[in-house]
Amino acid sequence: MPVRIFVLMIGLIASALPQAPAAPPQPSTTQMVLKGKAPVSNDILKVKLPRPQEVDLPNGLHLMVLEDHRLPQVTFTLMIPGAGGYLDPPDKIGLASYTASLMREGTKTRTSPQISEALETMAATLNVGSGLSGTTATISGGSLSENFDKLMDLTAEVLLSPSFDPGEWDRFKTRTKAGLIQQRTNPGFLASETFNRVVFGSHPAGRISPTAANLDAITPEALAEFHRTHYAPDHAAIAFAGDISLADARKLVEAKLGGWKKAGVAKPSVTDPDLMGPPKVYLIARPGSVQTTLYVGTQSFRRTDPDYAALTVVNRVLGGTMGRLFRHLREEKGYTYGIGSGFSATLYRGSWTSSTSVRTDVTEPALTDLLAEIAELRDKPVPENELADAKRAIVGSFARDLESPQQVLGYYIDNWTYGLPADYWDTYPARITAVSAAQAQAAAQKYWAPSRLQIVAVGDATKVTDILRKKGTLEVFDADGNPMK
Amino acid sequence: MKRLCAVGLVVALGVGAAPLRKIQFTDTKLKNGLRVIISEDHAAPVFSIVVNYNVGSRDERKGRTGFAHLFEHMMFKGSENVGQNEHPYLMFMNGGTMNGTTSKDRTMYYETLPANQLDLALFLEADRMRSLTITKDNLDNQRNAVQEERRLAVDNQPYGKTFEAIDELAYENFAYEHSVIGSMADLSAASVDDVAGFFKMYYAPNNAVVAIVGDVDPKTALAKVEKYFGGIAAQPAPPKIDLTEPAQKEERRLTLEDGLARLSRLDMAYKIPPGVSSDRDSLSVLGTILSGGRSSRFYESIVRQKQLSAGVGAGTDGSVGPGLFNVSGTALPGKTLKELEEAIDQEIDRLKTAPIADWEIEKARTGARRSFVAGLGSSINRAVQLSEDALFYNDPDRINTRADRIAKVTAADVQRVANQYLVKTNRSVVWTVPKPPAAGRGGQ
Numbered sequence: 030m031p032v033r034i035f036v037l038m039i040g041l042i043a044s045a046l047p048q049a050p051a052a053p054p055q056p057s058t059t060q061m062v063l064k065g066k067a068p069v070s071n072d073i074l075k076v077k078l079p080r081p082q083e084v085d086l087p088n089g090l091h092l093m094v095l096e097d098h099r100l101p102q103v104t105f106t107l108m109i110p111g112a113g114g115y116l117d118p119p120d121k122i123g124l125a126s127y128t129a130s131l132m133r134e135g136t137k138t139r140t141s142p143q144i145s146e147a148l149e150t151m152a153a154t155l156n157v158g159s160g161l162s163g164t165t166a167t168i169s170g171g172s173l174s175e176n177f178d179k180l181m182d183l184t185a186e187v188l189l190s191p192s193f194d195p196g197e198w199d200r201f202k203t204r205t206k207a208g209l210i211q212q213r214t215n216p217g218f219l220a221s222e223t224f225n226r227v228v229f230g231s232h233p234a235g236r237i238s239p240t241a242a243n244l245d246a247i248t249p250e251a252l253a254e255f256h257r258t259h260y261a262p263d264h265a266a267i268a269f270a271g272d273i274s275l276a277d278a279r280k281l282v283e284a285k286l287g288g289w290k291k292a293g294v295a296k297p298s299v300t301d302p303d304l305m306g307p308p309k310v311y312l313i314a315r316p317g318s319v320q321t322t323l324y325v326g327t328q329s330f331r332r333t334d335p336d337y338a339a340l341t342v343v344n345r346v347l348g349g350t351m352g353r354l355f356r357h358l359r360e361e362k363g364y365t366y367g368i369g370s371g372f373s374a375t376l377y378r379g380s381w382t383s384s385t386s387v388r389t390d391v392t393e394p395a396l397t398d399l400l401a402e403i404a405e406l407r408d409k410p411v412p413e414n415e416l417a418d419a420k421r422a423i424v425g426s427f428a429r430d431l432e433s434p435q436q437v438l439g440y441y442i443d444n445w446t447y448g449l450p451a452d453y454w455d456t457y458p459a460r461i462t463a464v465s466a467a468q469a470q471a472a473a474q475k476y477w478a479p480s481r482l483q484i485v486a487v488g489d490a491t492k493v494t495d496i497l498r499k500k501g502t503l504e505v506f507d508a509d510g511n512p513m514k
Numbered sequence: 515m516k517r518l519c520a521v522g523l524v525v526a527l528g529v530g531a532a533p534l535r536k537i538q539f540t541d542t543k544l545k546n547g548l549r550v551i552i553s554e555d556h557a558a559p560v561f562s563i564v565v566n567y568n569v570g571s572r573d574e575r576k577g578r579t580g581f582a583h584l585f586e587h588m589m590f591k592g593s594e595n596v597g598q599n600e601h602p603y604l605m606f607m608n609g610g611t612m613n614g615t616t617s618k619d620r621t622m623y624y625e626t627l628p629a630n631q632l633d634l635a636l637f638l639e640a641d642r643m644r645s646l647t648i649t650k651d652n653l654d655n656q657r658n659a660v661q662e663e664r665r666l667a668v669d670n671q672p673y674g675k676t677f678e679a680i681d682e683l684a685y686e687n688f689a690y691e692h693s694v695i696g697s698m699a700d701l702s703a704a705s706v707d708d709v710a711g712f713f714k715m716y717y718a719p720n721n722a723v724v725a726i727v728g729d730v731d732p733k734t735a736l737a738k739v740e741k742y743f744g745g746i747a748a749q750p751a752p753p754k755i756d757l758t759e760p761a762q763k764e765e766r767r768l769t770l771e772d773g774l775a776r777l778s779r780l781d782m783a784y785k786i787p788p789g790v791s792s793d794r795d796s797l798s799v800l801g802t803i804l805s806g807g808r809s810s811r812f813y814e815s816i817v818r819q820k821q822l823s824a825g826v827g828a829g830t831d832g833s834v835g836p837g838l839f840n841v842s843g844t845a846l847p848g849k850t851l852k853e854l855e856e857a858i859d860q861e862i863d864r865l866k867t868a869p870i871a872d873w874e875i876e877k878a879r880t881g882a883r884r885s886f887v888a889g890l891g892s893s894i895n896r897a898v899q900l901s902e903d904a905l906f907y908n909d910p911d912r913i914n915t916r917a918d919r920i921a922k923v924t925a926a927d928v929q930r931v932a933n934q935y936l937v938k939t940n941r942s943v944v945w946t947v948p949k950p951p952a953a954g955r956g957g958q
Contacts, residue, residue: 064600068637072630102888142814150876214672316773318670320662360599418607425608428628
């Protein structure tokens with residue numbers, strides 16, 4: 030199998046940097062004691078991360094194959110830039126997402142139940158989806174090897190000849206509207222809805238959910254038109270992982286998707302969201318809530334930003350598993366069951382968020398401590414041992430991804446999506462390893478500056494309004510998003 | 515150390531399909547009673563380990579509900595040679611992942627790590643089995659975390675209390691009647707003595723199974739297990755819990771109001787036999803026919819045609835003892851729970867009498883094959899199944915026979931179990947209806 034490989038040095042960090050000695054300096058929060066008696070291996074584990082084979086097809090489609098015959102199954106992902114929700118007209122938010130959903134609800138030759146029956150009888154999956162913010166729609170699926178040819182027949186039908194039947198659209202609308210009601214009972218949904226609006230404003234990245242009015246404004250004709258004009262192969266890619274060779278994948282794509290012709294459309298361009306307004310505190314009143322759900326966050330950067338490695342490392346220290354937030358707010362204080370932080374970075378600037386749910390009566394100390402942990406990373410460099418541990422955690426988890434060819438292929442799909450260099454993952458461990466305490470602190474100071482941090486809370490307004498007012502200019506909304514007061 | 519069996523390689527055929535690879539493993543019992551299952555697989559440079567203890571919420575007594583799960587949290591708080599939270603910290607900082615989970619029937623701890631960290635995992639697991647640190651500070655601290663977990667998962671969620679109500683209504687035997695998470699009052703009452711007694715009785719090598727799957731040499735791995743766990747003393751076998759349920763004679767019904775919900779929800783639970791019964795396989799196929807995917811009867815009839823619900827689920831739980839076949843769904847706005855319940859009953863009646871299509875049976879068979887193949891791609895999935903089948907059924911090879919067992923189920927079997935178990939006198943029904951918030955609780 031002519032697959033190029035590279036060698037990833039798991040444990041390289043461990044050998045290059047001081048390993049936890051018998052009496053290590055303690056991390057900055059209590060509730061953790063490292064006795065240092067457990068036998069940690071510092072051997073260099075050589076991990077070969079396979080690379081997919083890639084080729085461009087005449088209709089513009091980019092083909093990627095990660096051949097792996099360990100199991101008799103194949104999965105695929107087809108990515109279509111230009112068919113994502115980023116392209117939704119402002120009065121038809123959800124158009125791209127619903128076009129994708131309806132493609133699976135009937136074709137020129139098969140009804141929705143016939144498609145379901147064909148797929149499920151062979152235990153195959155086939156999903157068409159588009160978010161509200163990204164530029165790309167995705168068709169993905171998988172099956173046992175013996176059924177994969179038939180799965181690609183169905184995929185071609187769904188991609189090339191969906192029927193957008195008005196009856197199916199009506200049914201879909203009814204179900205979807207129930208979901209729009211149901212999601213407003215979820216505190217996490219309410220928090221993200223306001224958080225995204227505050228951080229991204231009117232940029233497509235700010236969209237969390239369409240409204241019932243959006244749904245009513247969309248017709249089957251609009252869905253068909255969006256499909257006709259946006260589902261082009263010109264800038265698309267199809268990636269296969271599993272029990273299939275490049276030659277077989279190419280034959281399959283040519284045979285099944287041969288009718289998908291180049292349309293001469295331009296590659297979609299994107300702009301960054303506007304800079305955020307001044308930091309404020311937003312409260313969504315949720316009567317009867319026994320917890321307060323807290324989001325503290327801000328805008329991040331594009332996927333290709335040079336700060337990516339530094340923010341990855343300092344975020345791991347703060348809000349990664351067993352990081353400072355977990356050790357302090359859960360293990361030391363017992364405020365919460367779960368807490369963490371993370372960030373997104375795409376073709377345009379994404380967001381960084383730390384979040385948790387705490388019982389109502391500790392809302393004030395929990396928010397104070399959360400902000401203090403962020404401040405600590407701005408104000409003081411991370412101790413060398415803690416920094417080395419965080420970096421080893423990031424690099425070490427690569428070995429586990431090797432269990433799944435889909436997971437490995439996912440890294441290379443990122444390369445294609447964001448135009449990362451071909452050797453990006455070869456050099457990734459070294460880039461993470463190279464992040465210094467000063468660089469980590471600089472990233473914390475740049476992205477987590479107090480002037481950038483927005484606070485969103487969902488909880489019982491009768492109990493937490495006065496507390497939140499102490500943290501900044503407060504705006505209060507009800508669970509349907511209407512301003513209160 | 516006695517070698518119980520070594521399972522050979524390659525066989526197992528589905529109907530007209532390619533043969534499935536058989537999972538090979540060794541099955542050994544140490545002198546102290548610890549059962550050790552090792553399955554070698556060099557596909558990726560990682561391994562998973564599961565330590566599964568034969569204790570769950572079914573073993574709790576009245577007044578101490580939630581204790582098995584609270585105890586699970588204590589297992590991360592340190593032991594003789596491992597500091598407080600050092601175990602999870604070392605796992606994650608060395609590229610691993612880990613967690614613990616408690617059910618009615620077992621408490622399971624698991625890790626997945628790069629292949630060179632086998633000693634680390636075994637050392638940490640053995641040290642806490644031998645010498646858990648039990649202090650009041652640790653207990654109070656984890657009591658807070660667990661009470662917060664309860665708020666997050668139950669008290670602050672729409673339908674959170676429904677999940678508890680359905681078991682309380684369906685079961686008469688206390689063992690399965692109460693929830694795994696337990697009550698706030700019982701969690702508050704748990705003492706250090708409770709923790710120590712529980713540890714001694716249940717966290718003994720003879721009450722546990724260790725399963726290791728992945729990039730290991732079985733002989734070396736077994737020698738290391740012996741090295742780390744061999745010196746831990748066996749304890750008297752814990753008391754066996756009586757799980758039997760009296761036969762249900764009539765339908766039970768309950769209506770709940772829920773201040774956090776906006777849509778009404780229907781839950782129905784039918785009593786079914788214990789996990790070891792072959793009827794469970796037929797009930798599994800039945801669940802696939804009723805609610806597996808969008809080609810299922812519930813979806814096509816109730817969701818797509820009648821538009822009464824956005825989704826109706828049905829299936830058996832994973833209990834070892836007497837189980838429940840659960841059916842649940844929310845009613846769409848403007849539709850009533852009565853309409854939804856009648857539509858579900860119609861589909862269940864149709865299943866009992868009208869023919870089942872060949873493709874519906876085929877769908878269940880292929881589904882079992884694909885899930886077996888998908889499971890082969892994950893070492894943790896295999897370690898969990900091997901350990902549970904050893905713990906619950908004394909038969910780790912069940913992982914290799916499930917697809918065949920499902921393939922043997924016929925349309926007649928499905929109709930027989932539908933007629934036997936899915937009857938009104940054998941069910942408990944909970945209606946959950948939204949309760950508008952009390953006036954004046956809204957905000958300012």
